Every structure is written in structure tokens, then in C-alpha cells.
Amino acid sequence: MPLAILGGAILLGGCNAPTFGAFRGATTQGRDEFKLWVGFVIAGLAVAALVWGLIFWTVLRHRRKSNDEIPRQFHENVPLEILYTTLPVVIVGVLFYFTVVTENEVDAVSSHPAEIVHVLGYRWGWQFTYDAGDGRSQGVQVATTAQPALLAQPATSKEYPQLVLPVGETVRIVLTSADVVHGFYIPEFNFSRYAQPGVTNLFDFNPTRTGVFRGQCSEFCGLYHAEMLFSVRVVSDSAFQHWLSAEQVHQAQAGTGATS
Ligand SMILES: [Cu+2]
Numbered sequence: 001m002p003l004a005i006l007g008g009a010i011l012l013g014g015c016n017a018p019t020f021g022a023f024r025g026a027t028t029q030g031r032d033e034f035k036l037w038v039g040f041v042i043a044g045l046a047v048a049a050l051v052w053g054l055i056f057w058t059v060l061r062h063r064r065k066s067n068d069e070i071p072r073q074f075h076e077n078v079p080l081e082i083l084y085t086t087l088p089v090v091i092v093g094v095l096f097y098f099t100v101v102t103e104n105e106v107d108a109v110s111s112h113p114a115e116i117v118h119v120l121g122y123r124w125g126w127q128f129t130y131d132a133g134d135g136r137s138q139g140v141q142v143a144t145t146a147q148p149a150l151l152a153q154p155a156t157s158k159e160y161p162q163l164v165l166p167v168g169e170t171v172r173i174v175l176t177s178a179d180v181v182h183g184f185y186i187p188e189f190n191f192s193r194y195a196q197p198g199v200t201n202l203f204d205f206n207p208t209r210t211g212v213f214r215g216q217c218s219e220f221c222g223l224y225h226a227e228m229l230f231s232v233r234v235v236s237d238s239a240f241q242h243w244l245s246a247e248q249v250h251q252a253q254a255g256t257g258a259t260s
Pocket residue numbers: 121122181182183217218219220221225228
């Protein structure tokens with residue numbers, strides 16, 4: 001019955017199927033993570049339905065009756081013990097398999113990314129440097145402009161840098177840190193990764209829809225950790241190329257350095 005209710009809820013939900021508290025993912029990698037999450041939650045609910053079902057069935061079926069008869073007593077049940085030993089092992093094995101498959105999809109990097117962005121985390125901000133796919137610098141850099149202060153503004157406000165990405169393209173992120181460990185976290189991408197000093201983390205994003213998404217540091221790194229905000233703006237490829245060339249002109253005129 002609980003399974004029927006759960007299945008019905010999912011079917012009736014249609015395209016508004018429950019997300020179980022996760023984002024659907026605005027990148028192909030984020031969508032893969034989302035699918036894994038939904039699989040884990042459904043597996044957990046199925047186990048919960050089985051366990052709770054058996055508990056309630058036992059409580060009702062074997063509740064104390066007026067005639068007070070003692071139920072049949074037995075010492076062991078080998079088939080049942082084999083079942084409840086192997087079943088959890090199989091469940092863990094299946095979850096492990098899908099986790100490895102998803103991790104491999106999320107960590108896979110293209111040999112020909114359309115864009116390469118070097119992301120540097122530092123106390124307390126972010127710097128995004130655009131690189132052409134062939135390794136040439138594109139002369140565009142976006143960085144945190146505000147001095148450390150508790151501004152408490154939304155992540156999309158102009159004090160914080162914005163990472164502009166083209167939709168439907170492969171973007172390589174080259175992530176590192178200038179000082180301590182930071183966390184490069186974009187909730188709607190279902191993605192977070194450490195920015196570590198002395199370590200370079202490589203990963204790809206394939207944004208699947210346009211929009212503005214908030215980002216933040218997910219590793220407590222000091223006094224202004226809460227100010228390590230940024231946003232990600234995913235635009236059409238033509239809008240991206242337009243933005244990039246406008247920034248190249250603008251930043252070349254202004255000399256190197258940060259802009260909004
Ligand atoms: Cu940080």
C-alpha cells in the first residue's frame with residue numbers, strides 16, 4: 001500500500017514529479033546528480049515502507065488478545081536470515097554502482113571544451129579569467145570588487161562577480177585557491193568542489209538552460225566567508241560571444257583588472 005501511494009504520487013505528479021528537496025540541475029552534470037538523488041530517495045522510501053509495514057503489521061497482527069494465547073515460538077529461520085543479510089548487501093551494491101556511474105559522468109572532461117575559465121578563490125572573493133579553448137588568454141577577467149565588509153547583499157548584486165557561460169556548450173572550469181580551502185558551490189547545478197591551494201581541480205559544465213544562478217563559498221574560510229558570493233549567468237552562445245568581445249574591448253581600454 002505505501003508503495004502504491006508513493007508510485008501514485010510520482011505518476012500523478014507527471015512532469016511536476018517531486019524533487020525531494022534537490023534542484024533539477026541546470027547542467028547535464030547537475031541533471032545526472034539529480035537523477036541519482038531521486039533514485040536514492042525512492043530506494044530509501046521503499047526500504048522505509050517495507051520496514052514500517054512489517055513493524056505495523058507485527059504490532060497489529062500480534063497485539064495482545066483477550067484469550068492471551070502465546071504465539072508459536074521458534075528459535076531461528078534460516079531462509080529469512082539469508083534474505084535479510086543478502087538484501088541489504090545487494091541494495092548497497094546497486095546504490096554503489098549507480099554512484100560510480102554518475103560520478104564518472106559528472107567528472108568526465110571533454111578534450112575540446114568551447115571555453116576555459118580559470119576560477120581562483122581567495123579571502124574573500126572570486127576571480128574568473130577567460131581563456132580561449134586553445135589556451136590563449138582572452139583578456140577577460142571578472143573579480144570581486146568590494147572590500148571586505150559584511151554587505152549582506154544578494155549573490156546577484158554588483159559587489160559580487162558574475163560568471164557568464166554559454167548555454168549548450170562545454171565549459172571547462174580550472175579551479176584553485178590563492179590561500180586557504182574554499183568551496184565553489186552552485187546550488188542549482190547540484191555541484192560543489194573544493195578550491196584548494198596548490199591543487200588544481202578540473203571539471204566541465206554543460207549548462208542546459210539560461211538564467212541567473214547564485215553561487216557561494218561552501219567551506220568556512222574565515223571572517224568574511226559569508227561574503228564569498230558570486231552568480232552564474234547562462235546566456236545564448238551569441239549573447240555570450242557578444243559579452244566576451246565587449247568585455248575584451250572594455251578591459252583592454254581600462255587596462256587589465258576587474259570589471260563588473
Ligand atoms: Cu571561502
